[in-house]
Amino acid sequence: MPADPPSLLLIAALFVAAAAGWLFGRYRSGASGALAPEPNKLSEEYFRGLGFLLDEEPDKALEVFLRMVDVDNDTVETHFALGNLYRRRGEVERAIRVHENIMARPSLSDEHRLHAMFALGEDYFRAGLFDRAERLFLQLADGSGRHMQALRYLLRIYEQQRDWEQAIVAHRKLVAVASPEHPTAIAHYHCELAEQMRAKGDFTGAREQLHLAREAQRNFPRGALIRADIALDMNQPELAALLCQRAVELHPKLLTLALPRVMRAMRGTDAGEIERRFRVWIRPDPVARAELAYAAIVAGLEQESFVRECLPDLLREDPTLGEIVSATSGDPSHLTAEQCSALATALGRILRRTQRYRCVDCGFASAAHFWQCPGCRSWDAFAPVALLDLTPGMHRR
Ligand SMILES: [Zn+2]
Known part of the structure; x- marks a missing residue:
């Protein structure tokens, strides 16, 4: 043979x-x-x-x-x-x-x-014998000719094991001798620790970790969202909504993550108040309006009037969807309120069943958002995909 x-x-x-x-x-x-x-x-x-x-x-x-x-x-x-x-x-x-x-x-x-x-x-x-690998790489990380590569492996091991404290130590050692592969990773490690502490109700410890994250990385959007979560836990909805708004102003791509939090903050308030709150998010830029409509539909807000108002921008920005709507119903700008409402409902159903995020580095697609891509380990590489996404992802979850 x-x-x-x-x-x-x-x-x-x-x-x-x-x-x-x-x-x-x-x-x-x-x-x-x-x-x-x-x-x-x-x-x-x-x-x-x-x-x-x-x-x-x-x-x-x-x-x-x-x-x-x-x-x-x-x-x-x-x-x-x-x-x-x-x-x-x-x-x-x-x-x-x-x-x-x-x-x-x-x-x-x-x-x-x-x-x-x-x-x-x-x-x-x-x-997958991480404890044995860790022992060898720890010896090699201590001044051997292969210390940089050993530190990079140690980071991968600690990330896989979610041992964030050890990851912080290894990252600091790596920064002292070389450029790390993912410079924002250390801010994420502190955020991971903050999430763990928040889950245990240790808000003081969580805030300390968020402070360290901010020291490592100025204007770190994930930190702002965790602060909003803590505000929600502590029954401070106004503060939570404000923190989300600030996070989105700094990083518009966070809309899909920020809007569900704002909705939690607004739970129990009347429809007019919700409408007033989201009005401040609407900007004249058509791309920003399209992103707001997309994020709102993902968050289940498709029947809000501001979503219907921004929907034509979303239809124009999404090439596949725009073509379908133009062919069947004419110019998206001239859709009736009923047509917009029916379209928004249908899009909400589609979006909640499909992958909404894709890693810009490796193409990994997922219904859930990950701060670190499970496919290629890049941090901050997940972005919302087009509404009717016809591009095959590398992996799908
Ligand atoms: Zn990836």
Whole structure:
């Protein structure tokens, strides 16, 4: 049976690595005047291992490579190549065995030992063995030549485990030596802690975390929304509505998150008061009006008169929907109040059943909003999608 392309790639890479390792070892031994390695024995073992790989017997191949006695500074690169290729193929257990085998060799240089520790950390991370990966990366984060990469892995581990306090420590260490991948991440870690404290009723602790978030990132919109949530918890609806309004003024894209909070703040007030409150949100800019109508429909406010007023702007801004409405009912600006009302009701039903957000970095689509994309780990990358979204998302939830 012919080997599949990844197997061929693996074997080709191993062949090159084996040849390079053997030649390098030969050259180094010759130059230092020491005894030359036994090229025949070395190549016999390698080719026996390669033969097992060709026969699709990776376990036997692995045993041959693990039994090889000559893992030293000259031939170790071949073993790294084998381990990394196993990991790339998703065969993490085999990669772990190869890298553990390298680690167990006492004669390795410090550089190779650090390389093996890092590779093993990556294996454990891929296998979901976060506690083991964390132990290795913590050692490497302490001044080794791989400390930046180790800190980046530690951040990923703490984010996955939702260990925000440790994430803050790792982020601070990373900022001291390199530009972090996501500069606003630390403000989100403080917000995550604030959310946890708020859920326990510790509003003082939550506010302290929000203060730290603001110190890390000025005008941080998530912080303003959590402040509004605390105000709602403490029965201060006016303050909550005001905080939401300020958050949206700074970051108009937060409308879909802010409006449901304003609705909670306005619960129990009469329709005229709700209308007056939302009037201040309506701006002359057609794009802003379209966004307000969209967010209001997501929030279940589709029957409010200000939504019907902004609906023609939303229809014009959404290319697919605009075309359908123009073809069936004419110019969106000339729709009757009844037509607007029926359209708003139908759009509300559609929106509540479909993905409303998409990550601008990787295309992950979801009905719920995430501050950190579950697909690519980017922070603040989720944005509302078009009303009739015909673009396939990478993942859908
Ligand atoms: Zn993403």
